[in-house]
Amino acid sequence: xxxxxxxxxxxxxxxxxxxxxxxxxxxxxxxxxxxxxxxxxxxxxxxxxxxxxxxxxxxxxxxxxxxxxxxxxxxxxxxxxxxxxxxxxxxxxxxxxxxxxxxxxxxxxxxxxxxxxxxxxxxxxxxxxxxxxxxxxxxxxxxxxxxxxxxxxxxxxxxxxxxxxxxxxxxxxxxxxxxxxxxxxxxxxxxxxxxxxxxxxxxxxxxxxxxxxxxxxxxxxxxxxxxxxxxxxxxxxxxxxxxxxxxxxxxxxxxxxxxxxxxxxxxxxxxxxxxxxxxxxxxxxxxxxxxxxxxxxxxxxxxxxxxxxxxxxxxxxxxxxxxxxxxxxxxxxxxxxxxxxxxxxxxxxxxxxxxxxxxxxxxxxxxxxxxxxxxxxxxxxxxxxxxxxxxxxxxxxxxxxxxxxxxxxxxxxxxxxxxxxxxxxxxxxx
Amino acid sequence: xxxxxxxxxxxxxxxxxxxxxxxxxxxxxxxxxxxxxxxxxxxxxxxxxxxxxxxxxxxxxxxxxxxxxxxxxxxxxxxxxxxxxxxxxxxxxxxxxxxxxxxxxxxxxxxxxxxxxxxxxxxxxxxxxxxxxxxxxxxxxxxxxxxxxxxxxxxxxxxxxxxxxxxxxxxxxxxxxxxxxxxxxxxxxxxxxxxxxxxxxxxxxxxxxxxxxxxxxxxxxxxxxxxxxxxxxxxxxxxxxxxxxxxxxxxxxxxxxxxxxxxxxxxxxxxxxxxxxxxxxxxxxxxxxxxxxxxxxxxxxxxxxxxxxxxxxxxxxxxxxxxxxxxxxxxxxxxxxxxxxxxxxxxxxxxxxxxxxxxxxxxxxxxxxxxxxxxxxxxxxxxxxxxxxxxxxxxxxxxxxxxxxxxxxxxxxxxxxxxxxxxxxxxxxx
Numbered sequence: 001x002x003x004x005x006x007x008x009x010x011x012x013x014x015x016x017x018x019x020x021x022x023x024x025x026x027x028x029x030x031x032x033x034x035x036x037x038x039x040x041x042x043x044x045x046x047x048x049x050x051x052x053x054x055x056x057x058x059x060x061x062x063x064x065x066x067x068x069x070x071x072x073x074x075x076x077x078x079x080x081x082x083x084x085x086x087x088x089x090x091x092x093x094x095x096x097x098x099x100x101x102x103x104x105x106x107x108x109x110x111x112x113x114x115x116x117x118x119x120x121x122x123x124x125x126x127x128x129x130x131x132x133x134x135x136x137x138x139x140x141x142x143x144x145x146x147x148x149x150x151x152x153x154x155x156x157x158x159x160x161x162x163x164x165x166x167x168x169x170x171x172x173x174x175x176x177x178x179x180x181x182x183x184x185x186x187x188x189x190x191x192x193x194x195x196x197x198x199x200x201x202x203x204x205x206x207x208x209x210x211x212x213x214x215x216x217x218x219x220x221x222x223x224x225x226x227x228x229x230x231x232x233x234x235x236x237x238x239x240x241x242x243x244x245x246x247x248x249x250x251x252x253x254x255x256x257x258x259x260x261x262x263x264x265x266x267x268x269x270x271x272x273x274x275x276x277x278x279x280x281x282x283x284x285x286x287x288x289x290x291x292x293x294x295x296x297x298x299x300x301x302x303x304x305x306x307x308x309x310x311x312x313x314x315x316x317x318x319x320x321x322x323x324x325x326x327x328x329x330x331x332x333x334x335x336x337x338x339x340x341x342x343x344x345x346x347x348x349x350x351x352x353x354x355x356x357x358x359x360x361x362x363x364x365x366x367x368x369x370x371x372x373x374x375x376x377x378x379x380x381x382x383x384x385x386x387x388x389x390x391x392x393x394x395x396x397x398x399x400x401x402x403x404x405x406x407x408x409x410x411x412x413x414x415x416x417x418x419x420x421x422x423x424x425x426x427x428x429x430x
Numbered sequence: 431x432x433x434x435x436x437x438x439x440x441x442x443x444x445x446x447x448x449x450x451x452x453x454x455x456x457x458x459x460x461x462x463x464x465x466x467x468x469x470x471x472x473x474x475x476x477x478x479x480x481x482x483x484x485x486x487x488x489x490x491x492x493x494x495x496x497x498x499x500x501x502x503x504x505x506x507x508x509x510x511x512x513x514x515x516x517x518x519x520x521x522x523x524x525x526x527x528x529x530x531x532x533x534x535x536x537x538x539x540x541x542x543x544x545x546x547x548x549x550x551x552x553x554x555x556x557x558x559x560x561x562x563x564x565x566x567x568x569x570x571x572x573x574x575x576x577x578x579x580x581x582x583x584x585x586x587x588x589x590x591x592x593x594x595x596x597x598x599x600x601x602x603x604x605x606x607x608x609x610x611x612x613x614x615x616x617x618x619x620x621x622x623x624x625x626x627x628x629x630x631x632x633x634x635x636x637x638x639x640x641x642x643x644x645x646x647x648x649x650x651x652x653x654x655x656x657x658x659x660x661x662x663x664x665x666x667x668x669x670x671x672x673x674x675x676x677x678x679x680x681x682x683x684x685x686x687x688x689x690x691x692x693x694x695x696x697x698x699x700x701x702x703x704x705x706x707x708x709x710x711x712x713x714x715x716x717x718x719x720x721x722x723x724x725x726x727x728x729x730x731x732x733x734x735x736x737x738x739x740x741x742x743x744x745x746x747x748x749x750x751x752x753x754x755x756x757x758x759x760x761x762x763x764x765x766x767x768x769x770x771x772x773x774x775x776x777x778x779x780x781x782x783x784x785x786x787x788x789x790x791x792x793x794x795x796x797x798x799x800x801x802x803x804x805x806x807x808x809x810x811x812x813x814x815x816x817x818x819x820x821x822x823x824x825x826x827x828x829x830x831x832x833x834x835x836x837x838x839x840x841x842x843x844x845x846x847x848x849x850x851x852x853x854x855x856x857x858x859x860x
Binding site: 018022026029030032033131137138139142143146147148149150151276279286291292293294295296297298299300301302306307308310311312314315317318319322324326330331335 | 448452456459460462463561567568569572573576577578579580581706709716721722723724725726727728729730731732736737738740741742744745747748749752754756760761765
């Protein structure tokens with residue numbers, strides 16, 4: 001590798017502009033640690049005039065990122081936009097084909113095209129690094145790829161989305177509804193102001209689960225349809241009831257080997273308030289890895305925001321500057337396995353079920369009979385009347401039952417006039 | 431690097447023999463991940479006939495490890511003995527001089543001779559890796575050297591010794607005395623059967639603090655005398671009182687920049703039961719890193735035992751097999767700083783003071799007057815009489831005061847006949 005390294009930054013949103021500033025102020029430190037001088041030779045964004053937190057050098061600005069490749073010699077490209085397809089994929093593709101190393105926090109891109117782009121990087125002898133795509137500042141991918149490389153990993157799970165974790169924590173702390181807290185999160189920059197859907201519905205966490213699976217199990221990025229539920233249906237009422245039961249609701253992403261089949265899921269979980277994961281609040285992320293022989297490892301840190309993301313992007317940069325050429329997924333893409341999917345119908349959990357019912361005789365027995373018919377046994381039942389409105393809330397904690405069983409059992413309640421709305425179901429962890 | 435790599439393992443204690451077995455069973459996995467075939471060509475220990483958990487190949491056994499260098503061609507040497515000087519240092523030195531990569535979990539060696547050996551490795555173009563020396567299976571050194579490489583780290587602290595953490599947790603859980611629990615820990619293999627002193631008096635944790643400081647602050651291994659206190663004086667009584675105050679006692683290692691001076695310490699701390707660190711129990715280790723821009727990162731995992739240690743040793747092996755030649759301390763030893771030490775006299779904490787006194791009038795006022803004279807103000811005071819023995823226990827939680835102040839203030843109590851034993855002092859965190 002040469003001693004002067006040319007860098008391009010494509011995408012000057014919150015992350016891109018912060019990164020640009022960090023590259024500038026950490027130049028000397030990077031030279032001390034790697035012996036390489038870095039030089040930003042191109043930046044690209046849609047709008048040159050947009051108001052930004054730090055100044056940009058307009059002389060090296062490109063409106064069309066693809067033009068960078070014709071006009072400048074670039075060694076390393078940061079892609080900091082965040083869409084899985086279109087020109088953003090094209091930029092990464094073109095860079096790799098031109099033997100340019102690529103560093104990206106783009107989980108949508110990697111969780112969709114990771115195998116293809118990884119292979120492209122390997123074929124061209126360059127790096128494709130994406131530490132920032134999962135759990136922001138936590139060096140979790142490196143921990144799996146390197147620190148725990150020879151372990152047999154059995155399970156990786158945790159809180160992978162800071163937005164939803166903030167919302168759930170804040171609903172509990174402030175006693176405010178989902179929609180009120182969502183507005184607050186948007187004001188604070190913790191949730192997308194325009195369309196927060198991809199955080200709320202579990203999609204963002206699920207993309208991270210897919211990347212974690214690939215690394216933990218040396219598997220191709222899976223394409224299987226899986227269980228993905230977000231937090232949109234969680235009501236303040238559920239949070240309060242959980243609280244009484246000494247439980248807390250967390251949106252967990254889980255990737256696990258079950259009978260050597262791959263099980264990937266994202267859904268809200270009820271966890272003990274006394275557990276480690278139950279105490280990870282606010283925008284924090286936490287990932288728990290169960291491996292042999294290492295045992296249980298936990299990594300926790302700030303999961304999002306330009307600071308933590310830049311920390312991860314720069315760690316990837318240092319790796320490349322030190323001349324460490326690595327397979328993007330730890331082993332060569334051609335050696336990645338294709339694990340079969342675990343049948344989601346067999347996924348077994350204790351359930352929290354909340355029914356809003358008319359307060360009249362026989363309703364409770366309708367519910368319990370139905371559960372009994374499906375062999376779902378009840379561990380705990382709390383009925384709270386709302387005399388004024390002639391309603392009642394029935395919360396049932398069940399013993400373990402399979403996903404298939406619970407779906408079949410609950411389906412029938414939709415047509416019961418005494419049950420005022422679709423029951424809320426939250427799975428208990430473990 | 432060649433395609434077949436010769437390996438020597440020096441030291442076949444608990445860790446060495448476990449490692450040897452792992453090298454054997456993970457051969458194929460290692461080849462898949464690195465493209466290199468590994469071959470164990472030499473093992474060494476004091477006694478060839480000792481009963482071991484796994485068989486050794488007696489044909490490649492060396493009683494004197496230094497003979498390995500004359501008789502075999504070795505590429506990578508594992509040193510798994512654990513003393514800082516003598517033949518163990520000589521083995522590492524000779525290996526590096528012969529351009530053999532060295533991997534070691536030996537914190538005593540690195541925390542004493544790290545600079546010298548690191549320079550030797552750099553001069554000979556080989557790696558000296560010691561991930562296993564701090565916090566066992568947690569890839570903490572790699573996280574600092576690589577994952578968080580461009581962060582400005584301000585503080586690293588945590589639970590760095592599993593033995594003492596087990597003892598403190600178990601005293602609380604079982605209501606047994608220090609000496610009873612120590613015996614249990616020895617039986618379970620959590621404490622050295624012969625001489626557990628280096629764990630109990632804080633020395634082991636302190637060696638790890640020194641290594642963490644060097645990496646976090648790009649500093650030479652410091653030689654300054656520092657505050658090092660172990661857990662030998664902690665009584666069950668203190669644990670019970672802490673419990674009543676919603677606190678818990680933890681042995682913490684702390685490395686911090688204060689006014690750009692280096693502050694390193696190991697001592698028992700009272701921490702909130704609700705805090706993260708207060709809930710790390712048993713033999714677990716946990717390290718908290720405060721950095722900019724990453725914020726707070728936490729890494730937790732099993733800190734000791736052959737499984738976690740082997741996990742770290744093998745991660746170092748993979749790094750070397752991938753051809754990643756790195757400076758042992760992240761930056762070249764010649765670029766490491768020599769930070770001045772922070773004056774320990776200025777270290778400021780709230781204190782927990784426990785006095786065992788004669789139950790007679792005037793004793794309490796003697797104590798409080800003395801504290802007042804040194805401007806140590808009292809936040810909380812609990813006096814518990816022991817009428818039968820005509821004694822009393824006085825526990826005082828003070829507001830913040832400096833180390834110097836507290837030493838001077840407490841010194842005088844030694845000559846007070848009403849105070850039956852040297853007061854117990856435990857600092858509160860934060």
